[in-house]
Amino acid sequence: MTHRVRMADVAREAGVSLMTVSRVLNNKDDVSAETRQHVQNIIKQLGYRPSDIARGLVTRRTGAIGLVVPDVSNPYFSEVVRGAEHVAYAQNYSVLLCNTEEDPRRELAVLQSLEEKRVDGILLCSSRLSEEELEEAISRHPAAVLVNRRLEFADEQGSVGVVTLDDVAGGQMATQHLLDSGHRMIGFLAGPPTSHSGHGRMEGYSIAMTATGVTSFSRWIKPCAPTVEGGRASARELLSTYPELTALFCFNDLVAIGALQACGELGRAIPDDIAIVGFDDIPLAALVTPALTTCRTSRHELGTRAMELLLKRISGCTEACQEIVLPTELIVRDSAP
């Protein structure tokens, strides 16, 4: 291979100017049908591929979206990614996937790198940045949408789009389900203290408990790592300290599965001794024994809606393109019938 074929080669070979080739490539008018066909033949014959780089330099648009997630291998985010990717592809955008590996410094580095790549917009999932860092980062990008995180002080009107789950309603629904079954001593394995979703779910839990007249439940709230092991360890501790608990509401399904294991080890039968409710309805939730009662969240829809919102904002929509809150759905299975 001596030289990559470029537009000038096509133009020379076809006996036309650069602009005619450009017009053919971009399906513009002002080209006769025969010339167009002829140029297309030459393009195919030469195996020419236009350079998005050169095009991007002059058009100031890259057709690329930066998609930032804490961890692709987390099934939660990988489904979000898939949804987002699907929508982007359908509208001829490409996706630059960036893992932060849950590291805020890396998140900042990644956001800077996306700036240098001149992406047309960013989709930022579950950002771990501080309010200031986040605002700064967003302001430096032409368009941005946050998933599962909101800005407290949205100082500039509509400077960013937001897509979240209705965690409060979800937490309330899950807790109410347990309350309706007669439970009153309900513990909450709250997930990471920094998680915004966790706070929302806790708020829903509190609302339901308070509304039913249960008080002094705050000692039954225990933070934990959002993993099977985290749930197992914290459930053991919580159930040992407060053996009177008859139910557990868990930050997510992984934690709930850990709680399942802990109950097994402590000889507490599910759901007879302890009822358990998770969150997310990951595929695993239906497969464990007993199957998990949980709040379903459509992660795929989270991704699609967020990407749709972002592309709209890139196209200039500012009103009615700011916030979307997705509902959750209670899925009743064996762990809390």
Add this chain to the structure above:
Amino acid sequence: MTHRVRMADVAREAGVSLMTVSRVLNNKDDVSAETRQHVQNIIKQLGYRPSDIARGLVTRRTGAIGLVVPDVSNPYFSEVVRGAEHVAYAQNYSVLLCNTEEDPRRELAVLQSLEEKRVDGILLCSSRLSEEELEEAISRHPAAVLVNRRLEFADEQGSVGVVTLDDVAGGQMATQHLLDSGHRMIGFLAGPPTSHSGHGRMEGYSIAMTATGVTSFSRWIKPCAPTVEGGRASARELLSTYPELTALFCFNDLVAIGALQACGELGRAIPDDIAIVGFDDIPLAALVTPALTTCRTSRHELGTRAMELLLKRISGCTEACQEIVLPTELIVRDSAP
């Protein structure tokens, strides 16, 4: 925001030439320490970010890798992605993630788009393309590594890197484990007929069976979709047709879990009536009841090794940069003790 700040702005503000700014940005010599510091101050003050687009146009390198997978939300691939992404990031490459959604036409489209993006190389996982299409696509890219797929006719020496699992050894090991436990009537749920991995695992199965003197086992081989539901349906059929089977070796863990469910429905106890072995050791494998005996494949390592190989090839390594075969490891749990 009137105008994005560019290098010329920095140069003017700092009272130096463009090249001096460029040298500072790229950490080159021939700049005095004080000038360097001064320019860096101006850069920070102006919030300047160099344009990878413009840089890419002149250097002919983008620092981007195209990563093509059938489905990110498949936990198998999402771990490969994570491994690959980690290595790329560590070497200052960025990753363009592309989902083919298991569609060969979309795979072709994605590969063409990556050409236009002028990526420095591609990492292609479990390609569903035909031999010819694959060769063509690879030849059009500056560097390429295949994962879980090999070219039959590697006509050009070292035109592509390959990273695969030792499916044959894995299949043999899994089958041998069952044989060692005294089983002779061992069925094989083979996965999709088009899967290269499936073929390898079947070969390992055949070798072990034949070596132990078991013959006419080919009727016990049944293809199936690589999913829980696929495994369940095929296991039901296979066990109904050949109730004499005492063990099942499964294409992957999802299929094995489906088989688990089928056995439950048919009233066959595991492992007493039927022993089951899966493949991959996905996180779920340890969590189902009974826990799955399976062949562990390090998907993360598949990703890291493949990306390392690709980056080496991009750097010009052609010898000793062609093929890597990763071993598998038998993980014995309750489903086939």
Add this chain to the structure above:
DNA sequence: AATGTTAACGTTACCGGTAACGCTAACAGA
């Protein structure tokens, strides 16, 4: 006939960087 109009194409000036030189002053060595 003179003057629009329009379809179909070509010219040129960038987009924002870097490579490859060129230049200059200061200092060393012969």
Add this chain to the structure above:
DNA sequence: TCTGTTAGCGTTACCGGTAACGTTAACATT
């Protein structure tokens, strides 16, 4: 004193496209 070397910086020509104009010939209009 003259030449060579080197540190430190500047000039210029691209990289491969597109936007914004020109241009031209054919035809319609007045």
